[in-house]
Amino acid sequence: MMPYVELKIYSNKELIKMTTQESQEQIIKEFKGLNNWLDKYGHLIVLGRNLPAIDVKNKTADTLIRGCQVNTWFHSTFRDGKVFYEIDSISLIIKGTAVLLLRVLNGLTPEEIKNTDLYFIDKTGLKENFSPMKANSLWKLVNRMRADAAAYAKKEK
């Protein structure tokens, strides 16, 4: 059994310092270090618990992505040319998934978001092994993140 202490929860400050590539490599390393898929889910669940709560004023009907089973809230802001996201969900597994995406894409410019190849999804095996991915929850989030970034880029011009 993998002792959980080896898995570090990164603070926002630390995350911002990492490049997108470093973040993705770090995620791949974390998942490689876990013995089986249940441990990997366990890791997502712990990450999900540590997702900072969304600002209540941003948790509205407008920011709700209504799923058949799972409601997820998604909100973004644009500051100093960078996009910042807030995500919340009633499912810890989806929240954990959101944490991974935030670690890679949060605080980037719209151009960077557009150009980031999210190769960690493939390399961690998340793509074929996680039913939330099959259910498109992850891609729904990725699409929303990219769409908002594109909208900010358009506004800027």
Added chain:
Amino acid sequence: MLRRKIYGEHLVYFDNGATTQKPRIVIDTVNKLHSEHNSNVHRGVHYLSGQMTEMYEVARIKIKDFLNARSSQEIIFTSGVTASINLVAYSFGEAYVKENDEIIVSEMEHHSNIVPWQIMCKRKGAHLRVIPINDKGELLLDEYKKLINSKTKLVAVMHVSNSLGTINPVKEIITIAHKNNIPVLIDGAQAIQHEKIDVQDLDCDFYAFSGHKVYGPTGTGVLYGKEHWLNEMPPYQSGGDMIDRVTFEHTTYNDLPFKFEAGTPNYIGAIGLGVAIDYVTGVGLENIRNYEKELLDYATAKLMAIDGLRLYGAADNKACIFSFTLDDIHPYDVGVLLDRMSIAVRTGHHCTHPLWKHYGTEGSVRASLVFYNTFEEVDLLCDALRRIKNIFKQGIN
């Protein structure tokens, strides 16, 4: 199918409420009909068409016998229980429902037995009335009696709750309605695979079920209707096969049951359903019922022993369906982890939003078992749920 491995482990299939797996004989029959016998039913003068028509009509007789209907004219083939209910909602509504009339449904209904009535009520200016339930998940019959009045035109209730497993006292519900000359439709989607249905004994006016939930092919379904209702009701869909004579000025309709079977029916599916019915009859509904009762008692005791598990639906008369939540873990997360442990369940609201509103929650994990499930599989589910509790407790198992 049931011997399949999922993620390298043997599949535990506990999603029978959504659909049941098919016996080999049903799969082989459907394949054989497609590969060696296919030809459109009715109208054809040639050998193959005649043969297929005969098999299709024999399937109808099998369903008639299975339900103990009076005649095979009372058996309409549809695409499933949803189509059957939509047919009645439309055709019965056209014939009998006027402004300010009322239709009674219950709080535990599947959306398929709510929305078609709602749409019909909207079209006709009529209103839906709802029989409430108690916290055990049983219909409140005294409240039901109070809802009945001179404006009530039809009662539509489910035989067995897909979310809770409650077996409703449909015979009593029908007797009460009939005392007031009100017809009753029974949604038998979750009952047909568990117990013997005798439409003459129940005296229901309509009984609807889906073939794929009783080990038959998907895309098949049945509407049983008393002949006089079906005769008086106008057709639902129109096209080929349902006509008698067509001119541009006027069309007269075919006799029952063809009046309600417009277009080419799913004849191969219907014949496959007939074979599934033979299979179920061969196993014996009494045997199925007895075994499933043992499974029900065993699984109920096992699940209740899990700390933090809340079981919804504690009706005295219940089918082998278990709806539950585990600690404060979202049902979706439980379902995702069970999937990873090769256990197939359903999670969410199970198409019964109003029911979950009653319980003040958004849904549950549902394990629905049938006679091919085993006691060992129940143990696997319980072990898996304990593991999930630990994963959530510690973050990692």
